[in-house]
Amino acid sequence: MHSTDDRHHARTVEAHRDAVRELLAGLSGPGRTELLPLLAALGRGLAGDIPAPVDLPPFANSQMDGFAVRSSDISDGGTLLAVVAPIPAGATAAALEPGTAAPIMTGAMMPPGADAVVPIEKAVPDSFPDPGTAATVRLPATQPGTYVRNAGSDIRTGELALAGGSFLGPGQLGLLAALGITQVKVHRRLKVLLATTGDEVVEPGNPLEPGKIYDSNGTLLEAAMSQAGVDVLRAAISTDNPDALTAMLREHAPQVDLIVTTGGVSKGAYEVVRQAAAGQDVEFLHVAMQPGGPQGIGRFDGVPFVGFPGNPVSCLVSFEMFLRPALSSLFGAPAPRPAIRARLAEPVESPGGKHQLRRGTLLPDGRVRLEGGAGSHLVHALASSNALVHVPVGTSALAAGAEVEVWTL
């Protein structure tokens, strides 16, 4: 389906991913960070390691509502102990005298001397006496440490809480709050110029003349990049006039960290991005991937540049396979796609010399159903999918039930 030299000289997916990462590596310097309050840092990548400034938990505390005891006070058949003043959560606990039991609430500090908690439902009687009244309780024998959360058992002071490059989601921000941290140094958002091209491409909302299509790539990629934590500058749709595209790129390049174009990168007769990048340090090549094979990469007026192909599915696949992993790896955000395994609900064929990406839906039983065919123009099928299905190089057919790698979108 592609010319012979393309097939023979195609770059691997991994090599092109490395090349895109290398292209952007200069954008992750120490001057490109900012200090943000925790919630403003949601979805950003951490710049630099954070060691724990305190133990978590900060002090030994009870895991249950019950009685704090000295376990050595209780014999095998159970022992009657005098009930002392209760310890609510948040209070400082006085030392526990031998032969006594202190009512203790979940999360409350263990009194010095106590080494275990007996849950209230194992006590006789199984309720707390009114504070201030003299009372006893019979408790069963208990191993030291039972239902006690020791200080530092989650993390100790000085241990690595979060490594530089960590993605900051709810769990990570929750940990920082638990450590008493209020601000965090993160990588700045990248500014990206997004330019879609094509004489056939019309801005949605305008009339659709014969031979024209609405621009889907701009919306698709701006949405995907926004989700990934990138600031997108949208240029007007470029026609297939290379001089106009060159002028537009030249105008915006100084304001952005990266230029992304769509369309005009293959070997046809009217490849506007190739023509506009003539004389620039930009290479056009073929990656052994379907869809999304034709790619451009380099620098335009010194600004990092990647050129994606013109079909919507090719654009999304290019972003997911090359740009998104580079952002995750260099800037800690977005979170990398976990490698999920699922069984194919149906057989699939693939060009053995290429890494094929199909769109699919993860089913509740752990299988993945393909949506639409391999065509890179099938944007309705894409919108019906929640996953990318990988068929690696060297595989030309897989049976129903075969296990594949899947990325959720």
Next chain:
Amino acid sequence: MHSTDDRHHARTVEAHRDAVRELLAGLSGPGRTELLPLLAALGRGLAGDIPAPVDLPPFANSQMDGFAVRSSDISDGGTLLAVVAPIPAGATAAALEPGTAAPIMTGAMMPPGADAVVPIEKAVPDSFPDPGTAATVRLPATQPGTYVRNAGSDIRTGELALAGGSFLGPGQLGLLAALGITQVKVHRRLKVLLATTGDEVVEPGNPLEPGKIYDSNGTLLEAAMSQAGVDVLRAAISTDNPDALTAMLREHAPQVDLIVTTGGVSKGAYEVVRQAAAGQDVEFLHVAMQPGGPQGIGRFDGVPFVGFPGNPVSCLVSFEMFLRPALSSLFGAPAPRPAIRARLAEPVESPGGKHQLRRGTLLPDGRVRLEGGAGSHLVHALASSNALVHVPVGTSALAAGAEVEVWTL
């Protein structure tokens, strides 16, 4: 570990999820929608079906750079055809005369009369002649329909493009743009009052006295709810004084759609949320789930109310298991967690009578490794995880290699 009546009367996870959904169902009326430009609608849920206003593709077009032909013109051994004017993308194509071949670019309109495309690399010569020069080309026999994308082959005018309740991510917005749609009706964001409680809980940034811990729940849940498309109003941390909490909830209730509290819902002696909700239509119960068993649900001054337990992991699990699915189901956002299957990297034990949720990391080989133990206070272990691991009711042990359901966080 819990009192006998709790265990005997525990509600199933499914029943409580349905109850939370039912509680919020009144918030999804037709007056609670808004019309937004596509990119402002990213991450929102679609209110109402959208039928396709046009065909996609809008017209038959070429899938390759090559020659548009009448397939019946070419005999089995190949045929020499006269080359006519090329058809670039975006142009209106004139009818193709019998015995001729038109150079055509990917995405360009098929000329009337043509029914197939021969890719350029199968032509002899395998390059396009200069436009305007008389030329011939030898092309091999080709099946009708080859490399033609027919009008409406992705979606036809009037067919359902997106169903009401769809989550609007990049793919869905890309489809709407391809259809020429510029604005979309979505569900309004919910306003949620988030109130964390506890005498032991201190706002991060303040000194940590003995017996106190920093508030992690507020940051964790505000971040999780923000990701899920909810507007969060954070109340100051409430002490364990029920009158103060009642007054605070009463002050804010009229401004919000939902109240969420953390802590103070179990059976201890100092359960501030239970006490503050006395006299309100709020039920406190136990769900057969670990962690996150104790739950409150009902209405406070008529406003929907859910009370989560006080440990951070319990809070996140409560949100993921009950509130997040209700939001997805009623308002189309956030996107539901796909049910992923993974193999355990290690054995796990579970209380057979409860649905256990553990934290874990999905490994590149498709296995899931558990992070930390079952303890609901382990926020460092949570921050090291990218997945929730489900061990369903009725399962008390699973071997390494057993398949489990996993939700990526």
